Amino acid sequence: MATDYDAPRRSEADELAEDSLEELKARRNENQSGVVDVDEDASAENFELPGADLSGLSGEDLTVKVVPKQADEFTCSVCFLVHHRSRLAEEANGRLICRDCA
Numbered sequence: 001m002a003t004d005y006d007a008p009r010r011s012e013a014d015e016l017a018e019d020s021l022e023e024l025k026a027r028r029n030e031n032q033s034g035v036v037d038v039d040e041d042a043s044a045e046n047f048e049l050p051g052a053d054l055s056g057l058s059g060e061d062l063t064v065k066v067v068p069k070q071a072d073e074f075t076c077s078v079c080f081l082v083h084h085r086s087r088l089a090e091e092a093n094g095r096l097i098c099r100d101c102a
Helices: 012-018 021-031 040-045
Strands: 073-075 082-084 088-092 095-098
Touching: 073 095
Parallel strands: none
Antiparallel strands: 073 082, 088 095
16 A cells, blocks of 8 residues: 655544544443453552561561660550650559540
8 A cells, every 4th residue: 555655644633523423422432341351460460568578579688677676665555555754644543544545
């Protein structure tokens, strides 16, 4: 098939502008499908979870030194986090509560 390179080029937008309303409705109904083709395995691979254990991928062993609770720290009886004494909001019936939980 011969191509006329001197003829003005037409874009898809030009063709759609000239189509009639009935043709556009017919084309829309032909292109739409009620079935959605989703590959669940491929979409799950794209998500990266925060805090995921990636230590097996890097080949490194992660070590954490655990320090016991110090004398100037307390454990909140609501959130169970260890805080410095300056974060103590109230002490009622032997229960220590931090400022965040009070």
